[in-house]
């Protein structure tokens with residue numbers, strides 16, 4: 001008997017595989033040498049997948065009136081979710097299975113699944129057991145069923161939005177290089193990077209390539225990718241790097257050439273890079289830009305000069321300031337490595353994750369309104385180091401919180 005409809009196949013041996021997209025499929029019952037089989041053919045299994053009826057472990061028919069049923073097999077450990085086009089056919093189909101199970105001699109015709117059922121050119125590429133996938137020009141949702149993937153190459157594709165379920169794939173390499181992401185068309189903060197917040201990918205991704213994607217702000221969600229070792233952001237429009245990049249403790253290879261960076265975040269200053277490429281940026285120059293540097297570094301002296309008038313007042317400020325609840329939240333989130341979706345927290349907090357930084361003295365996270373910025377110059381530590389000739393030394397932007405500044409002056 002042939003049943004057509006939408007079918008999704010869940011592999012129960014792979015943990016966390018919950019949402020599998022249904023595919024238009026054909027389901028056929030057949031008998032070969034006295035053994036009964038159920039065969040499914042769709043774009044994921046163009047050459048059919050066979051299940052022995054004897055391996056059927058459970059049949060759920062609670063929603064059979066809606067044309068839906070679920071079959072669970074022992075071997076392979078798959079759960080088949082059926083959504084039949086024809087409800088009556090589903091009734092008959094389930095009746096037939098029941099007859100087979102109860103040992104009746106069910107006669108099945110030798111009918112074959114018609115060849116015209118999904119026969120796209122690229123069907124074989126979406127092999128659910130493949131380790132690597134290279135997309136031709138766009139993201140295809142069938143990729144989300146490939147739960148054994150190690151590397152996902154989505155280069156030079158049109159990717160108006162990346163589904164967050166990419167984050168459920170256990171990939172170690174993701175390349176979006178040259179693709180058209182939604183980075184330029186709207187306000188950058190409104191782009192969600194939820195895939196970075198997912199548990200699976202945050203524990204597997206070691207290499208992320210996002211060269212030439214028109215990126216203006218590196219999303220703070222990058223800090224959730226704790227296993228990241230290799231990050232490539234060349235040929236974008238980055239003006240600065242968020243301080244939270246310093247939370248990526250395993251990072252040892254960074255390419256940020258051909259951007260618009262003026263400084264590097266100071267919390268990368270002591271990192272031992274295997275490879276670092278900072279060439280072709282807009283770094284300020286120690287000699288040429290003395291005025292800019294002075295502007296940054298003199299603020300703290302102004303602050304101290306004004307405060308010098310009343311030492312008692314300063315001691316009071318340090319000791320009695322209430323802790324800011326926003327600051328407490330952000331510290332707690334970052335220090336406990338809590339992952340979240342951007343849209344789940346108040347919008348007013350987003351900018352703090354872009355701009356908050358660790359104080360260079362107490363190493364606590366501080367909010368923009370509570371730190372001073374300093375510029376200093378030093379060469380990074382990298383085995384393979386690429387830079388442009390016009391900069392002699394790299395400028396670093398560091399933060400120092402009011403509290404540390406005040407305490408150091410008491």
Ligand SMILES: [Zn+2]
Nearest residue numbers: 359362401404
């Ligand atoms: Zn401090």
